[in-house]
Amino acid sequence: MRLCHACLSKPAEIFLDYSQRRLCIDCFLKYYEKKVKQTIDKYRMIKVGEKIGVAVSGGKDSTALIYVLKKLYPSLNLVGIHLNLGIKEYSNHCNEILREFIKKLNIPLIEFNLLKQLGFSIHDFEGTEHGKKICSICGTIKRYLLNKIAYEERINKLATGHNLDDIVEVIFNCYLQGDVTQLSRISPITPANHPKLVARIKPLCMMTEMENLLYASYLELPFRSLSCPLSKGNRSLKQKRLINEKIVQEIPTFKHMLFKSYLKRIAPYFKTYPNVEIFECKYCGMPTSKDVCAFCRLTQRVKKLIVE
Numbered sequence: 001m002r003l004c005h006a007c008l009s010k011p012a013e014i015f016l017d018y019s020q021r022r023l024c025i026d027c028f029l030k031y032y033e034k035k036v037k038q039t040i041d042k043y044r045m046i047k048v049g050e051k052i053g054v055a056v057s058g059g060k061d062s063t064a065l066i067y068v069l070k071k072l073y074p075s076l077n078l079v080g081i082h083l084n085l086g087i088k089e090y091s092n093h094c095n096e097i098l099r100e101f102i103k104k105l106n107i108p109l110i111e112f113n114l115l116k117q118l119g120f121s122i123h124d125f126e127g128t129e130h131g132k133k134i135c136s137i138c139g140t141i142k143r144y145l146l147n148k149i150a151y152e153e154r155i156n157k158l159a160t161g162h163n164l165d166d167i168v169e170v171i172f173n174c175y176l177q178g179d180v181t182q183l184s185r186i187s188p189i190t191p192a193n194h195p196k197l198v199a200r201i202k203p204l205c206m207m208t209e210m211e212n213l214l215y216a217s218y219l220e221l222p223f224r225s226l227s228c229p230l231s232k233g234n235r236s237l238k239q240k241r242l243i244n245e246k247i248v249q250e251i252p253t254f255k256h257m258l259f260k261s262y263l264k265r266i267a268p269y270f271k272t273y274p275n276v277e278i279f280e281c282k283y284c285g286m287p288t289s290k291d292v293c294a295f296c297r298l299t300q301r302v303k304k305l306i307v308e
């Protein structure tokens with residue numbers, strides 16, 4: 001029997017390949033919480049008295065995030081924000097699990113139902129020219145609505161459950177595509193550069209997807225058991241699989257090295273990277289780099305299709 005490298009008394013249950021450490025369940029939970037706290041402190045993500053909105057989807061990452069934030073900062077003014085995207089049984093399944101869980105945590109939950117409040121769901125984009133890039137459309141809609149809700153609710157910062165695997169996949173894709181603009185935006189904290197934009201923080205950016213899954217599972221936190229039916233062919237899932245199954249197998253430190261070297265050696269060059277000029281959308285008044293924001297362009301198209 002191998003013993004935990006931290007307490008040297010209990011049997012090790014978890015092997016962290018990137019640091020070659022074996023931990024028992026209790027030491028893993030402590031390690032996880034300590035590392036999240038260190039990340040929040042290092043990037044000064046949360047200040048005393050701030051109202052923090054947490055985007056909760058019903059998945060393991062955002063479930064682990066809201067739980068660990070409540071545990072680390074019991075008196076923090078937290079509010080959950082959930083978007084029901086109207087995706088077949090998947091969205092209602094996520095919604096039900098979340099409602100009960102957030103209530104138990106004694107945190108207020110803002111729910112936004114696309115179908116009920118806007119008259120369309122993500123499925124309505126399937127029949128448009130964007131049908132093949134449904135996750136990218138879904139991402140645009142989620143970013144817009146989360147920001148709008150946070151802005152209207154006077155939330156100071158919006159926390160998302162993005163993990164290390166998510167971030168490394170985006171860096172990897174930016175390198176592949178030579179997408180310097182997108183690369184320049186990758187950061188544990190995205191400041192608000194317009195009065196109607198809410199700053200974003202990623203407290204789990206140093207935690208792997210597996211660590212979030214283990215944390216949520218060992219604590220028996222409820223998270224969705226269904227996968228989104230629209231995720232088939234999703235680029236990010238394919239590239240994450242490639243990174244985990246091929247590269248990390250050979251180089252266990254790959255994900256940590258890529259993000260840390262990006263933050264230390266590449267991100268500083270972006271401090272002087274030209275910011276795009278921000279206007280207000282002529283339809284909704286929210287910030288955009290064009291005269292009509294991406295959300296209004298997309299939704300006008302789909303609303304026309306529904307009416308026709």
Ligand code: SF4
Nearest residue numbers: 134135138228230231
């Ligand atoms: S898998 Fe794609 S369509 Fe489904 S919720 Fe995620 S981003 Fe949206």
Ligand SMILES: [Zn+2]
Nearest residue numbers: 004007024027
């Ligand atoms: Zn231990």
Ligand SMILES: [Zn+2]
Nearest residue numbers: 281284293296
């Ligand atoms: Zn708009």
